[in-house]
Amino acid sequence: MTVELICVGTELLLGNIVNTNAAFISEKCAMLGLSMYYQSVVGDNPGRLEHLLRMAKERSDVIILSGGLGPTQDDLTKETAAEVMGKTLVEDARAKNEIQEFLSKRGHDITENNWKQALVPEGCKVLYNANGTAPGIIMEDGDSRMILLPGPPNELIPMFEEQVYPYLHSLQPEIICSKMVKLCGIGESAAETKILDLINEQKNPTVAPYAKTGEVHLRITAKAENEKKAFAMIEPVEEILKQRFGDCVFTDDPQVTLEMAVAELLKKHRLTVTTAESCTGGLLAGRLINVSGISKQLQEGYITYSNEAKEKLLGVSHATLETYGAVSPQTAAEMAEGGAKAAGADVCIAVTGIAGPEGGTKEKPVGLVYMGCCLRGKVYTEKNFYSGSRSKIREYSVASALTLLRKVILKELEE
Amino acid sequence: MTVELICVGTELLLGNIVNTNAAFISEKCAMLGLSMYYQSVVGDNPGRLEHLLRMAKERSDVIILSGGLGPTQDDLTKETAAEVMGKTLVEDARAKNEIQEFLSKRGHDITENNWKQALVPEGCKVLYNANGTAPGIIMEDGDSRMILLPGPPNELIPMFEEQVYPYLHSLQPEIICSKMVKLCGIGESAAETKILDLINEQKNPTVAPYAKTGEVHLRITAKAENEKKAFAMIEPVEEILKQRFGDCVFTDDPQVTLEMAVAELLKKHRLTVTTAESCTGGLLAGRLINVSGISKQLQEGYITYSNEAKEKLLGVSHATLETYGAVSPQTAAEMAEGGAKAAGADVCIAVTGIAGPEGGTKEKPVGLVYMGCCLRGKVYTEKNFYSGSRSKIREYSVASALTLLRKVILKELEE
Numbered sequence: 001m002t003v004e005l006i007c008v009g010t011e012l013l014l015g016n017i018v019n020t021n022a023a024f025i026s027e028k029c030a031m032l033g034l035s036m037y038y039q040s041v042v043g044d045n046p047g048r049l050e051h052l053l054r055m056a057k058e059r060s061d062v063i064i065l066s067g068g069l070g071p072t073q074d075d076l077t078k079e080t081a082a083e084v085m086g087k088t089l090v091e092d093a094r095a096k097n098e099i100q101e102f103l104s105k106r107g108h109d110i111t112e113n114n115w116k117q118a119l120v121p122e123g124c125k126v127l128y129n130a131n132g133t134a135p136g137i138i139m140e141d142g143d144s145r146m147i148l149l150p151g152p153p154n155e156l157i158p159m160f161e162e163q164v165y166p167y168l169h170s171l172q173p174e175i176i177c178s179k180m181v182k183l184c185g186i187g188e189s190a191a192e193t194k195i196l197d198l199i200n201e202q203k204n205p206t207v208a209p210y211a212k213t214g215e216v217h218l219r220i221t222a223k224a225e226n227e228k229k230a231f232a233m234i235e236p237v238e239e240i241l242k243q244r245f246g247d248c249v250f251t252d253d254p255q256v257t258l259e260m261a262v263a264e265l266l267k268k269h270r271l272t273v274t275t276a277e278s279c280t281g282g283l284l285a286g287r288l289i290n291v292s293g294i295s296k297q298l299q300e301g302y303i304t305y306s307n308e309a310k311e312k313l314l315g316v317s318h319a320t321l322e323t324y325g326a327v328s329p330q331t332a333a334e335m336a337e338g339g340a341k342a343a344g345a346d347v348c349i350a351v352t353g354i355a356g357p358e359g360g361t362k363e364k365p366v367g368l369v370y371m372g373c374c375l376r377g378k379v380y381t382e383k384n385f386y387s388g389s390r391s392k393i394r395e396y397s398v399a400s401a402l403t404l405l406r407k408v409i410l411k412e413l414e415e
Numbered sequence: 416m417t418v419e420l421i422c423v424g425t426e427l428l429l430g431n432i433v434n435t436n437a438a439f440i441s442e443k444c445a446m447l448g449l450s451m452y453y454q455s456v457v458g459d460n461p462g463r464l465e466h467l468l469r470m471a472k473e474r475s476d477v478i479i480l481s482g483g484l485g486p487t488q489d490d491l492t493k494e495t496a497a498e499v500m501g502k503t504l505v506e507d508a509r510a511k512n513e514i515q516e517f518l519s520k521r522g523h524d525i526t527e528n529n530w531k532q533a534l535v536p537e538g539c540k541v542l543y544n545a546n547g548t549a550p551g552i553i554m555e556d557g558d559s560r561m562i563l564l565p566g567p568p569n570e571l572i573p574m575f576e577e578q579v580y581p582y583l584h585s586l587q588p589e590i591i592c593s594k595m596v597k598l599c600g601i602g603e604s605a606a607e608t609k610i611l612d613l614i615n616e617q618k619n620p621t622v623a624p625y626a627k628t629g630e631v632h633l634r635i636t637a638k639a640e641n642e643k644k645a646f647a648m649i650e651p652v653e654e655i656l657k658q659r660f661g662d663c664v665f666t667d668d669p670q671v672t673l674e675m676a677v678a679e680l681l682k683k684h685r686l687t688v689t690t691a692e693s694c695t696g697g698l699l700a701g702r703l704i705n706v707s708g709i710s711k712q713l714q715e716g717y718i719t720y721s722n723e724a725k726e727k728l729l730g731v732s733h734a735t736l737e738t739y740g741a742v743s744p745q746t747a748a749e750m751a752e753g754g755a756k757a758a759g760a761d762v763c764i765a766v767t768g769i770a771g772p773e774g775g776t777k778e779k780p781v782g783l784v785y786m787g788c789c790l791r792g793k794v795y796t797e798k799n800f801y802s803g804s805r806s807k808i809r810e811y812s813v814a815s816a817l818t819l820l821r822k823v824i825l826k827e828l829e830e
Contacts, residue, residue: 040456279704284697300721303716303718
């Protein structure tokens with residue numbers, strides 16, 4: 001069964017707002033196993049909308065529209081859609097009552113144009129709206145279906161979840177479920193190469209990689225008649241992925257971020273951690289402190305942007321800085337060692353690099369970043385190279401530092 | 416002149432990503448005075464894309480496409496668009512070189528399919544890509560124009576700004592110019608109230624406020640036959656805004672961020688700065704270090720998440736922490752004073768608050784944040800209250816801390 005999405009709104013064409021409704025509706029339709037081949041945005045223009053609706057009705061089984069259900073003269077989605085479906089508009093008594101209640105409860109005057117919102121196509125299913133005055137609508141004409149939803153996400157989302165999703169589910173015997181396995185410490189192409197056989201053979205379930213900054217997410221998706229069966233199909237594939245990627249897998253929970261996985265590991269081993277940052281300048285500690293309740297693990301951190309600060313706060317030797325420079329494995333190592341000592345922490349993770357756009361040389365170009373990690377006296381270093389803007393290089397550096405920290409803990413304490 | 420946007424990508428139809436490119440491109444086109452009536456999303460399907468392109472070519476003067484320029488077999492935007500425009504693909508030597516350099520610099524192997532990205536329609540303008548391997552393309556066929564852009568925003572945005580925007584600008588007889596006046600230290604509704612008379616009277620130029628985290632941006636937009644005339648119309652309005660908002664205006668340059676304005680001020684007065692952060696945990700220093708070349712001003716910073724760290728690194732007195740708690744104006748003040756002393760810096764900006772979701776009490780709820788700023792021994796504190804998620808509260812705190820730092824410098828050194 002095919003579904004097509006049409007979002008109505010001049011503010012989308014002007015770029016005043018980002019179309020988050022489209023991502024929300026598309027994701028839900030994909031979960032239901034509905035195939036979406038087209039999404040469109042048009043303004044509040046009945047001629048263009050009518051043309052698009054007639055074309056969509058020819059090529060798609062279900063058309064979902066959002067926006068243009070307001071009380072003003074501009075809002076013509078309902079009128080246009082009803083005409084294309086050959087329906088007359090009639091007043092809906094319950095919708096009228098609810099509009100009256102909604103407005104008077106908020107102390108708003110009711111104006112004549114509000115009653116326009118109580119008109120619905122004859123014989124349609126009305127989707128009453130607890131969060132606004134525009135009711136949604138489901139219309140059927142033979143095998144054609146149109147679903148009209150209000151534009152504001154705080155009205156559209158609950159209406160979709162509570163009323164539209166069950167309706168679409170009833171049309172669709174099979175549903176789609178998915179699970180995410182998140183990896184760090186491996187690039188997208190290397191990850192893809194490791195599962196090319198799965199990707200090439202795949203029918204149901206399928207596996208697809210998605211690259212995030214410093215992470216790769218693998219989504220496993222299965223189609224089945226119910227959730228239980230879908231997850232039973234997903235499980236063996238998940239096991240294969242976990243075997244192949246081993247320690248690179250940091251979670252299979254969509255809610256868990258890399259910093260949360262690292263915080264969990266620190267907690268498990270009762271480790272205190274500190275940070276020693278040069279080019280990331282606080283962003284690494286800032287990201288660890290995203291995790292609420294990390295205070296037992298992380299008590300303090302050092303931002304040592306200058307060489308003097310590296311000497312003073314972390315005890316990096318003047319000779320090391322002179323001989324090898326601030327961006328070197330030697331300095332990264334001393335930063336990590338010195339940070340752990342200064343903070344009295346079990347482990348310290350250090351970053352020093354050239355984020356650019358200035359400061360690069362031929363030997364040490366912009367994007368060169370060294371990490372150091374010292375766990376109870378044992379020091380690891382890592383060399384990395386990133387491309388992109390200053391902020392992108394810093395963002396990648398933070399992800400790699402978290403990845404190194406995790407790797408060292410796993411190696412030292414779990415192998 | 417009309418422009419139409421077609422985004423190609425199955426991940427958009429599946430709702431895996433939000434279409435931020437569409438909002439970005441639409442906003443730029445609106446600024447250029449181009450009329451956009453249609454936006455569409457299609458998957459990597461040459462048949463559907465070709466059909467849509469032929470329709471778009473009939474109804475719009477310029478078609479902008481994003482996505483589908485990758486090296487794999489699926490990526491068919493360029494091949495399909497060239498066919499619709501009646502162009503043959505030929506190899507571009509410079510594109511080939513740049514792809515080779517881009518990949519080898521990163522130590523990636525070059526595979527046969529990479530060369531597909533060096534093919535371009537004959538006679539087109541090639542938009543070279545400093546941030547990826549897919550060049551963009553501008554093709555003309557009589558009055559029809561197609562512009563092909565890579566999908567990743569970090570490639571699309573700079574390519575659009577540097578190469579596509581000037582091209583579109585050259586096509587347009589009446590242009591729209593705008594200028595942005597950026598404010599800090601004032602809320603959106605307070606800002607709007609101060610200029611309601613201007614908003615109500617406006618025709619050309621217009622003024623519109625946009626709220627950003629901790630900032631309000633006022634955009635002045637004028638339509639005229641050339642830039643000079645447009646900016647001559649903007650200037651008097653800009654003057655009025657600067658008079659009305661005084662010190663709240665931190666820049667009128669769209670490229671200048673709040674941290675850049677603060678860094679500029681520090682530089683002007685030859686001040687060294689340090690940071691003392693509790694709940695923001697490094698994000699404040701991290702944001703200042705966004706500014707390339709801030710190393711003369713900022714040499715070090717302190718992340719003092721625990722009370723012990725506040726005592727040890729900043730010299731906050733145990734009695735203050737016991738009596739008033741970590742989240743108090745007294746602690747914020749001592750953090751700022753102690754931080755300046757520890758770093759030997761002219762000024763220290765300190766933040767301590769409850770970012771939640773845990774840790775709130777009736778007296779000190781989640782969202783309560785104190786700032787302290789010490790400039791050459793003189794200490795200011797400020798109480799703030801934010802609502803929202805942990806990350807939102809931390810983000811607002813960083814913006815407010817920068818705003819306080821700026822305010823203190825202006826008050827002490829420029830009044």
